[in-house]
Amino acid sequence: MTDPAAIRGRRQWPLPKLADPTAPLLLVDDLAVRFRMPEGSVKAVDGVSFRLDDGEALGIAGESGCGKTTTALSLVRLLPANGRIKSGKVELFGIDLVPRTEQQLARYRWREISIVFQGAMNALNPVRRIGDAIAEPIEVRLGQSRDASRKRAGELLELVGIPRQRAAAYPHELSGGMRQRAMIAMALACDPAIVIGDEPTTALDVMVQAQILRLLEQLRRDLGLSLILITHDLSVIAETCDRVMVMYAGRVAEEGPVRRVFSAPRHPYTQKLLSAFPNIHADRRTLDVIPGMPPDLRNPPPGCRFAPRCPMAMPVCTEVVPPEVRFADGVRVACHLYPTADAATVAVPATPARGIGT
Amino acid sequence: MTAPAVPAGAGGVVVARRQPGLLRQILRRPDGLAGAAILLVFTVLAVIPDILTGPLQTAITATGPRLAPPSVEFPLGTDELGRSMLNLTVHATRISMVIGLLATLVTVLIGAVLGIVSGYVGGRFDALVMRIADFFLVIPTFVLAIILTAIIRDVLGTGSREIFGIRLSLITIVVVIGITSWSSTARIIRSQTLSLKERAFVDRARVVGAGAGHIMRRHILPNVTNLIVANAVLTFAGAILTETTLSFVGLGDPFQPSWGQLLDAARTVGAPGLGAWWYFMPAGVGIVLVVFAFTLLGSALDAILNPKLQSRR
Numbered sequence: 001m002t003d004p005a006a007i008r009g010r011r012q013w014p015l016p017k018l019a020d021p022t023a024p025l026l027l028v029d030d031l032a033v034r035f036r037m038p039e040g041s042v043k044a045v046d047g048v049s050f051r052l053d054d055g056e057a058l059g060i061a062g063e064s065g066c067g068k069t070t071t072a073l074s075l076v077r078l079l080p081a082n083g084r085i086k087s088g089k090v091e092l093f094g095i096d097l098v099p100r101t102e103q104q105l106a107r108y109r110w111r112e113i114s115i116v117f118q119g120a121m122n123a124l125n126p127v128r129r130i131g132d133a134i135a136e137p138i139e140v141r142l143g144q145s146r147d148a149s150r151k152r153a154g155e156l157l158e159l160v161g162i163p164r165q166r167a168a169a170y171p172h173e174l175s176g177g178m179r180q181r182a183m184i185a186m187a188l189a190c191d192p193a194i195v196i197g198d199e200p201t202t203a204l205d206v207m208v209q210a211q212i213l214r215l216l217e218q219l220r221r222d223l224g225l226s227l228i229l230i231t232h233d234l235s236v237i238a239e240t241c242d243r244v245m246v247m248y249a250g251r252v253a254e255e256g257p258v259r260r261v262f263s264a265p266r267h268p269y270t271q272k273l274l275s276a277f278p279n280i281h282a283d284r285r286t287l288d289v290i291p292g293m294p295p296d297l298r299n300p301p302p303g304c305r306f307a308p309r310c311p312m313a314m315p316v317c318t319e320v321v322p323p324e325v326r327f328a329d330g331v332r333v334a335c336h337l338y339p340t341a342d343a344a345t346v347a348v349p350a351t352p353a354r355g356i357g358t
Numbered sequence: 359m360t361a362p363a364v365p366a367g368a369g370g371v372v373v374a375r376r377q378p379g380l381l382r383q384i385l386r387r388p389d390g391l392a393g394a395a396i397l398l399v400f401t402v403l404a405v406i407p408d409i410l411t412g413p414l415q416t417a418i419t420a421t422g423p424r425l426a427p428p429s430v431e432f433p434l435g436t437d438e439l440g441r442s443m444l445n446l447t448v449h450a451t452r453i454s455m456v457i458g459l460l461a462t463l464v465t466v467l468i469g470a471v472l473g474i475v476s477g478y479v480g481g482r483f484d485a486l487v488m489r490i491a492d493f494f495l496v497i498p499t500f501v502l503a504i505i506l507t508a509i510i511r512d513v514l515g516t517g518s519r520e521i522f523g524i525r526l527s528l529i530t531i532v533v534v535i536g537i538t539s540w541s542s543t544a545r546i547i548r549s550q551t552l553s554l555k556e557r558a559f560v561d562r563a564r565v566v567g568a569g570a571g572h573i574m575r576r577h578i579l580p581n582v583t584n585l586i587v588a589n590a591v592l593t594f595a596g597a598i599l600t601e602t603t604l605s606f607v608g609l610g611d612p613f614q615p616s617w618g619q620l621l622d623a624a625r626t627v628g629a630p631g632l633g634a635w636w637y638f639m640p641a642g643v644g645i646v647l648v649v650f651a652f653t654l655l656g657s658a659l660d661a662i663l664n665p666k667l668q669s670r671r
Contacts, residue, residue, distance in 0.1 A: 078565055110566050122558035127580040133559075136576075137566040186566075 016095060016107070023094025025226055026052040026075070026194060031088035033067070033074050033250075040298045044070045044083070046250040049324075052194065057220060057227040059237030059258065061273070062247035065294055068230045071247070072196045076109045077102075092193075110137050114187040118199035120179035124171040130182045131157070131167025137189040156185040160215060177208035184215065188223070196228045201236060213240050234277050238262055246270045249294050249305035252324070256331030266333045269306045304336065312337060380587070383662050390658030396651035400644070404455040407448045414449045414615070415441040425627075425634050435636035438627045446615050447640040453616040454598055454644070457531055461597035464536030466590045469543025474574050474582065476544065477551025488548070491541035499538045503600060506534045507609045527611035531604055535597045543589045550582050588659040595652035602645055617641040 033045035045067040052058050060068045073079055075090050075097070090097045092112060097105060114137075117123040124133055131153045138149035154164035160181040171179055180200060187195050197216065201209040217240055220227055229241055237244050238258060245255040246269065254267040265271045275288040292309040295301055301308060307317035316336050325339075326332040384390035403410065415421075420440035428435045434443035476487040494502070510530045554560065555578065563573050598617075604610055605618025612619065620641040624630070629637035 076565075106567055115565065117558060117562060119558065123562045125559040125563075125577050125581070127583075128576070136563065136568065140569070140572060141567040 016093060016112075018093075018095045020094030023091065024051055025054050025056075025093065027089070027091040027094075028071075028075070029089040029091070031071065031074065031090065032086040033070050033079065034084055034086045035080070036082045036084070037298070042297045043300060044250050044297060045074065046300075047088075048247070048250070048252055050245055050252070050255060052226050052228065054193075055220065055224050055226060056243065057229060057241040059229045059231065059241035059244045060247060061231065061234055061237055061244055062253075063232060063273075063294060065297075066247045067250040068232075068247055069198055070250075072198065072228055072230050073115075075194075075196070076113045076115075077105055078109075078115070110141050110192060111190045112192055113194045113196065114190065114192040116180075116183050116187045116195060116197045116200045118202055120176070120183045121171060123183060124179060126171055129168050129170060130174065130179075133171075134167070134182065134186045134189055137186065141190050152189070153185070156188055157182070159188065159219070160185045175208075176204055177211060180204060180208075180212050181215065184212075184219070188219070191223075192225070194226045194228065196230070198230050199232075200229070201233070202231070209236070216240060234262070234274065246273065249300060250297055251305060252332075252334060253306065254331065254333045254335075256327075256329065260329050260331050266327075266331060266338065267306075267335045268310050268312050268337070272311075304334070380584075380662070384655065384658050387658045387661065389654040390662075393651040393654030393658060396647055397655070400451055400455065400648055400651075403448050404452040407452050411442070411445040411448045415445050417441075425629075425632065425637070427634075428636050434640050435634070437623065437637060443636055443640060446620060447617075447644065450615040450617050450620050450641060451644060453528070453614050454601060454618070454648075457528055457535075457601045457616065458594050458598040458648075460528075460532045461535035461539075461601070462590050462594045464532055465539045465593045465597070466543055466586055468536060468540035469589070470547050470579075470582070470586050472540065473544040473547025474551050474578050477548035478555055478570065478574050478578060484548075487544070491544050494538060494541040495545070499600070500603060503534050503538050503604060504607065504609065506537060507531065507604060510534060511609075525611055525614060528614060531601055531610065534604070535600050538600070539593060539596060543586075543593065546589060547582050547585060550585055551578050554578050554581050584659075584663045588656065588663055591652050591656045591659060595649045595656070598645065598648055598652075617645050 028051070029049050031045055031048045032043070035042040035044050048067070048071050050058065060071065062068050070079065070083070074083070074085055075092075077085065077097070079085075085098055088098065092108060097108060100108075124130065131150060134153040134156055135146070135149035138144050138152055139146060142149075144152070150167070154167055157164050157167055162178055162181055162185070166174070166178070171182075174182065184195075184200070195216075200216070201212050204212060213236060216227060216229075219225055227240070229237060231237060241258050243256060244258045244261050246253045246261070246267065248269050253269045254261060254265065261270060262274065265274055269290075272288060272290045276290060278287060290309055295305050295308065301318060302321075303319045304310070304313075304317045304322050307313045310317065314336060320336070322334045322336045324332045324334045327338075385394060407414075413419075417439045420436075420442075422432050422436040422440040422442060424436065424440050425438050426432060426436045426440075432442050432444065434447060436442055437446065472487050472491075476484045507530060510533055511527075514526050514530055560573060560577055563577055568576070601610070601616060602618035602621065605616050606622045606625070608622060610616060610619045610622065615623075618641075621638055624634070624638035624641075627634075627637065629635075
């Protein structure tokens with residue numbers, strides 16, 4: 001059996017030189033990402049702020065095209081060629097990654113922040129053995145010998161519940177769940193502080209999905225990982241995450257501890273999103289549909305971006321961008337329904353308290 | 359996890375169901391099997407001509423009568439110097455096959471490297487390489503080959519010097535074939551590379567920190583290997599034809615009997631006019647059979663490797 005200590009001990013290497021040991025793990029402040037398109041600039045992410053602490057799991061929810069993946073990928077600047085971070089800060093251990101050059105940033109990719117991509121079949125080279133695929137980051141990023149990285153790839157496979165003999169298998173010889181496990185092993189290869197799961201369980205059947213989620217949960221506990229889970233499946237977030245950030249059209253609608261947000265959603269969008277989701281405990285009823293489409297981000301509505309679809313929209317909603325209001329239970333909401341004065345505390349754009357769930 | 363503690367490589371290895379190997383798939387098809395069988399025969403001839411028919415006969419060691427038709431002693435007759443045509447044809451097989459092989463290696467090497475790098479790197483390099491490739495695709499190959507042979511001969515010289523044990527004149531032909539036929543291989547490999555580099559696993563490798571060289575070698579190349587093999591087969595047939603033609607018009611090496619060289623000799627001597635069919639038939643049949651075999655293999659490979667033609671399962 002693999003010695004867990006060989007893999008545990010999250011910091012196998014010291015913090016980056018510039019790191020501030022007292023700083024939070026990850027602090028994103030007022031991040032804005034633009035995509036240059038022939039028809040104009042698309043504001044895919046607009047003023048997103050959040051914080052991620054050690055060992056914490058943050059779920060990012062929202063419908064397709066709301067900027068979930070863009071937000072996560074821009075942390076290590078893995079945007080498509082036409083995407084750029086326009087402004088904002090991404091502080092990892094207190095180091096702002098936004099002004100780093102591509103070369104400086106490479107040091108953080110995979111070693112500090114790694115990604116479990118969606119669609120494991122596409123993210124694995126069909127003609128390479130999975131053992132080699134997992135060994136690849138160890139070889140090219142950590143500069144270890146082929147033998148050493150192969151050996152560690154075997155350990156990682158066992159860690160995610162695949163017998164190490166299967167390292168010789170090709171992707172098409174593995175089941176979907178196994179491939180996803182292999183992707184997780186690959187994400188863990190360089191012992192990162194943060195793992196971003198980009199729809200890691202989409203396209204898997206419910207049983208396998210549960211297994212993968214349990215694995216992520218267990219790894220987070222055992223290795224002290226922090227997770228960012230991107231998904232449109234709210235039940236996945238409810239099951240695995242401490243906090244949830246609901247995004248709409250490139251902005252944060254509501255963010256806070258999972259239990260608080262899901263049991264008492266404050267933002268109308270969160271309410272709609274939750275009621276559009278089947279609940280096994282509730283009485284049988286027709287699911288809600290949110291009428292309309294998300295706005296065109298080349299030319300978003302001036303006020304609250306949800307206003308055109310919002311059942312509770314007020315005149316002010318279409319004119320003024322709602323400020324973020326922070327409540328005493330750690331939830332922050334960007335909605336005019338909650339005037340700053342009425343909220344228990346003042347509006348704080350970033351750094352909410354840690355979730356209750358942890 | 360509770361994986362059984364089995365040492366790697368020992369028993370208990372999970373044997374994965376795998377597609378049968380490429381060779382086996384080829385041999386299962388009638389065209390592939392026929393092509394492979396013909397090639398096997400010629401390969402044997404090319405590898406051990408001395409054992410089969412004795413050392414290459416020269417004007418001095420020739421033993422037979424001049425221009426004699428096939429007989430028991432000389433199954434394929436003799437040439438105008440009294441050399442056994444069987445001996446000459448078998449030795450010529452070796453030269454033709456070696457030139458074909460070397461020219462194919464050169465062609466595929468240039469084509470694959472330029473195709474992958476051009477497709478992956480893109481930009482100006484790609485544009486430049488592809489314009490050069492277009493030039494070679496548009497110019498009639500044979501005219502260019504004749505001119506190039508003359509030029510390269512001038513540069514390298516025509517003496518009997520050898521490089522790596524191969525006569526200079528043969529190297530000239532190999533180089534000429536390589537230069538004139540790399541472009542189609544390069545274009546095919548490039549187009550495949552263009553589609554591969556958009557695939558998620560290439561992105562992933564880049565994110566992980568792999569450099570361009572690493573990605574091209576470890577990710578793109580293994581994915582285009584099938585294509586390279588299929589291309590090599592067709593290039594081989596083309597190379598043998600080109601060599602034959604160049605030799606036939608007198609640009610070969612008269613001291614190295616290739617099939618083309620034999621045909622040229624037959625023409626010089628006037629064998630067709632004299633009714634000495636045994637002079638040119640063996641070489642001609644050899645060329646036709648080898649090219650046919652490669653075409654069969656090529657079509658078998660195409661059927662196996664081209665997913666659109668596939669109807670398995």
